[in-house]
Amino acid sequence: MILEARDKPILAMLEWIRVRLMTKQYKKMKGIAKYTRKVCPNLQDKLEKLKHESIPFSATPAGSFMYKVDNGCERHVVDLARKACSCRIWDLTRLPCKHGIFAIVKNLEKVENYVHPCYLKETFVETYKEIIQPMSGQSEWVEINQPAPVAPHAYKPPGKPPKQRK
Template sequence: MILKSRDKPILAMLEWIRVRLMTRLYTKREGIQKYAGKLCPSIQDRLEKLKVESKAFSDTLAGSFLYEVGSQYERHVVDLVKKTCSCRSWDLNGIPCKHAITAIYTNIETPEDYTHSCYFKETYMEIYKKVLPPMPGQSEWAETGQPAPLAPHIYKPPGRPPKQRKKASDEPRNPYKASRQNRPVRCGKCKKEGHNSRGCKAGITGETPWQRRQRLQREKAVSN
């Protein structure tokens, strides 16, 4: 997210990040308030797909809120009290799996009630309820009476400032990107390796264009 700002000076970069966060908090907060569901939209879409997949399973009541859910190819144990399934998908992400949904519908309940509370709309609104306060400009800063700080002398090296992040010495490189060091240099004129077209010696006689024109005229006159 900060690729657009990391080549800026430190104060400009921090100001860009602050405005970005302030805008993002407002967008998230206003977007979820218009949503009428109980779960977050992405989690609700995921749950709807699991509901369709659960139609291929049948369940057998083994005890109080304890079911054996299976199909022609697999079988699992679902405990609605502990909110667990032997496939461990419900245990890991807090979203009822397709086996648990089959047991929940048999128990005449809804899968949304068995989803973890971290996926609720109320939890999402609680996360983004804080407002990042806007800041006034430099013209409205309070006067302190102290002398203004002097900017440090910055040495500007020649060339264009780098934008790429400096990688650590032990950081793995991209194996799919060939470096210029490992790539052979091929000349565009003679098509040979080891030099480029700028340093190619092929076809160079050491004469100026005027001398070459005079030589061609003499050769043409002799041939005639």
């Protein structure tokens, strides 16, 4: 995003970046306010895809929250109480894997209840609730009696510069 601002003077570059971040944060805040589901939109799509992939599985209950999930080729143990599966995808992503989703559906529960709180809409809203404050223009800045900053001296070694070929 900042590649467009690289050629600007430092103050103009920082102002350009601040304005872009301010508008991006505002758009995200307004966009998520319209969303009605519990899980963020891109993760909701991913969960729907995993639900579709879990169709060929079958689950055998081993306890109230423990299931053996298999499809003939692979077999996994899903523990809904610990939110874990033996494939370890659930442990790594904090999203239920396709085996876990099948066990959740078999247990007649909602998949959204087993998603980590960092993927929920409330967390997203909490992240983007703070706004980046607008600033007044450079003409309204307070004058101070300090010397202007000076760029450092660029040292150039004597002799011919080395070639940079591979």
